[in-house]
Amino acid sequence: MAEALGARAENAVPRAPVLRGHHDFPEISGRISAVVLQGRLPRFFWAAFFVCFVFVLLFLYSITYLISVGVGAYGINIPVAWGTMISSFVWWIGIGHAGTLISAVLLLLRQPWRASINRFAEAMTLFAVAMAGLYPILHLGRPWFFYWLLPLPNTHMHWPQWRSPLVWDFSAIATYATVSLLFWYMGLLPDLGVLRDRAMSRAGQLFYGILALGWRGSAFHWARYRTVYFLMAALATPLVVSVHSIVALDFTFAIAPGYYSTIFPPYFVAGALLSGFAMVLTIAIPLRWAFAVEDLITLRHMENAAKLMIAAGMIVVYGYASEAFFAWYSGQPYERAMMAQRAVGPYAPLFWVMLFCNCIVLQLLWLRRVRLNMPILFSIALIINIGMWLERYVIVVTGPSRGYLPSSWGEQSLTWLDYGILFGSLGTFFALVFLFIRILPAITIFEVEELVEEKGGGA
Amino acid sequence: MSLHGVIAAFADPEALTQAARAMRDKGYRRMDAFSPFEVRGLAQILGMPRTRMPWAVLAGGMAGGLLVYALILYSVEIDYPVNVGGRPLHSWPPFTVIAFEAAILGAALAGFVAMLWANGLPRYHHPVFNAKTFTYARGGKFYLLIEAADPKYRKGLTKGQLTRLGAETVEEVEA
Numbered sequence: 001m002a003e004a005l006g007a008r009a010e011n012a013v014p015r016a017p018v019l020r021g022h023h024d025f026p027e028i029s030g031r032i033s034a035v036v037l038q039g040r041l042p043r044f045f046w047a048a049f050f051v052c053f054v055f056v057l058l059f060l061y062s063i064t065y066l067i068s069v070g071v072g073a074y075g076i077n078i079p080v081a082w083g084t085m086i087s088s089f090v091w092w093i094g095i096g097h098a099g100t101l102i103s104a105v106l107l108l109l110r111q112p113w114r115a116s117i118n119r120f121a122e123a124m125t126l127f128a129v130a131m132a133g134l135y136p137i138l139h140l141g142r143p144w145f146f147y148w149l150l151p152l153p154n155t156h157m158h159w160p161q162w163r164s165p166l167v168w169d170f171s172a173i174a175t176y177a178t179v180s181l182l183f184w185y186m187g188l189l190p191d192l193g194v195l196r197d198r199a200m201s202r203a204g205q206l207f208y209g210i211l212a213l214g215w216r217g218s219a220f221h222w223a224r225y226r227t228v229y230f231l232m233a234a235l236a237t238p239l240v241v242s243v244h245s246i247v248a249l250d251f252t253f254a255i256a257p258g259y260y261s262t263i264f265p266p267y268f269v270a271g272a273l274l275s276g277f278a279m280v281l282t283i284a285i286p287l288r289w290a291f292a293v294e295d296l297i298t299l300r301h302m303e304n305a306a307k308l309m310i311a312a313g314m315i316v317v318y319g320y321a322s323e324a325f326f327a328w329y330s331g332q333p334y335e336r337a338m339m340a341q342r343a344v345g346p347y348a349p350l351f352w353v354m355l356f357c358n359c360i361v362l363q364l365l366w367l368r369r370v371r372l373n374m375p376i377l378f379s380i381a382l383i384i385n386i387g388m389w390l391e392r393y394v395i396v397v398t399g400p401s402r403g404y405l406p407s408s409w410g411e412q413s414l415t416w417l418d419y420g421i422l423f424g425s426l427g428t429f430f431a432l433v434f435l436f437i438r439i440l441p442a443i444t445i446f447e448v449e450e451l452v453e454e455k456g457g458g459a
Numbered sequence: 460m461s462l463h464g465v466i467a468a469f470a471d472p473e474a475l476t477q478a479a480r481a482m483r484d485k486g487y488r489r490m491d492a493f494s495p496f497e498v499r500g501l502a503q504i505l506g507m508p509r510t511r512m513p514w515a516v517l518a519g520g521m522a523g524g525l526l527v528y529a530l531i532l533y534s535v536e537i538d539y540p541v542n543v544g545g546r547p548l549h550s551w552p553p554f555t556v557i558a559f560e561a562a563i564l565g566a567a568l569a570g571f572v573a574m575l576w577a578n579g580l581p582r583y584h585h586p587v588f589n590a591k592t593f594t595y596a597r598g599g600k601f602y603l604l605i606e607a608a609d610p611k612y613r614k615g616l617t618k619g620q621l622t623r624l625g626a627e628t629v630e631e632v633e634a
Contacts (some may be wrong), residue, residue, distance in 0.1 A: 025599040159534040163553040175560040197596030214582035219492040223502035227512045228574040450496040
């Protein structure tokens with residue numbers, strides 16, 4: 001019965017297949033590893049990498065300036081002591097979450113379409129978390145003391161404040177980064193074995209040989225590997241939810257209008273997924289086109305990511321609505337004034353642009369024609385990336401700018417350093433993605449081969 | 460020059476599974492199989508007991524969570540108690556947050572290390588790489604290895620049996 005229903009649903013809407021065309025195993029492993037081993041990448045690849053590298057230099061310069069001059073060099077001031085550093089932090093960590101969702105949740109749900117996009121989604125997670133982790137540390141003011149957040153024996157005889165969300169944040173981000181790295185590396189092991197055996201140069205054999213840890217594809221190894229891989233996915237799923245909930249608690253623990261809201265943890269998680277899937281599409285659409293892997297990363301992947309975007313996006317829209325509703329329903333004059341200040345206050349233009357990006361533009365994804373049109377989908381993904389950054393910025397700055405006392409109201413201004421660090425981190429992120437594509441297989445070889453086998457197209 | 464065993468290549472996972480089952484029925488116990496991706500159920504046919512990996516992950520998670528919770532408890536109750544208006548020192552709800560993160564971290568680390576440990580990895584070399592017909596990378600082949608240490612192993616006999624099971628190539632592997 002269920003099967004018959006499934007078959008009918010398939011017939012009603014002819015979906016793009018997960019893999020297109022006929023493949024065999026040597027072709028898959030050869031094609032994917034050739035990108036890495038032959039290293040003949042198109043000229044525009046290096047041109048784009050060069051552009052990113054300029055931004056890496058900007059990032060390094062900005063960080064050096066920030067550390068030598070102090071946090072006063074960027075736009076924060078009293079009363080708005082949290083600025084772009086915190087909003088960019090939340091934005092980056094959110095982007096990371098979609099990668100974990102693709103690699104872990106879709107693995108647990110046994111969705112075959114994850115196979116060709118999980119590797120670079122995990123890499124995206126890793127680099128996004130690396131960027132995110134820098135922000136709160138740079139925001140500390142004296143970044144070289146960041147290790148005071150760790151319970152280390154020291155001459156000060158002090159302990160971290162365990163009841164502080166900042167300390168939770170540190171433990172959550174550190175755990176998330178470590179577990180993401182382990183999960184990613186573990187997924188890479190079998191493919192590193194392929195690269196080791198296919199590498200022609202001595203340097204390549206040594207490099208991939210050491211990283212592959214002697215993997216040889218033994219049936220006993222596979223059985224243990226699969227068990228642990230599934231368990232790690234099962235661990236990563238609640239971890240993602242906890243990480244972004246803790247990030248939301250950074251705000252809700254402050255008893256300030258605009259921060260103090262119980263809807264924040266779930267709505268932050270949904271926002272994370274929305275921006276994360278937007279970033280997956282931002283990377284995947286050029287990637288599949290540039291490397292001509294449109295038969296491995298198919299329209300099905302793109303469409304499913306777009307569907308997940310609209311699912312997460314509608315939860316975000318609901319979050320906005322309930323935030324406004326509860327501000328009104330609470331009857332608290334301060335909460336109501338806060339909401340009104342968002343809509344008509346000094347940050348109102350950002351607020352309306354954010355609503356336009358995240359609520360209005362998002363609705364286009366209901367149309368199948370839009371989901372299957374790559375240039376339009378790419379533009380929507382970019383718009384939502386911008387909208388989600390603005391959302392975090394609006395949340396971060398409007399709260400402190402309009403406190404309880406009108407005498408202590410004030411705004412923050414953005415300096416060149418705000419832009420330098422934001423765009424510098426974007427450039428560094430993409431430079432890392434480029435290096436990853438050059439050095440490691442961006443598509444999981446063994447899982448795509450398994451997919452080919454299940455499809456019955458094997459050699 | 461000692462002998463590690465004999466390795467046979469098969470064209471697809473089904474042929475490998477059938478061959479493994481047939482060789483097991485003939486009484487062979489010291490076997491291994493190699494494939495570019497996991498062939499479901501093959502490890503059980505080769506006589507692998509139920510894996511204990513989940514226990515390692517559970518133990519790692521418990522250890523991580525409990526140790527960090529104990530550390531927090533030690534710091535607030537014994538090493539540095541701060542009385543803030545008579546509020547309880549052991550205010551457990553915020554402590555569970557960090558303990559939860561530590562539990563996840565411990566479980567993931569334990570799982571990864573246990574997987575490598577049980578698999579005997581990292582390993583510099585393995586005799587199977589001596590076989591000329593063995594290649595993990597090309598992806599299209601599925602291998603069955605019978606170790607020379609198997610009590611049932613007889614040089615010509617074992618090779619013949621593998622050929623009759625449909626092996627494409629059969630090769631002796633030096634240790």
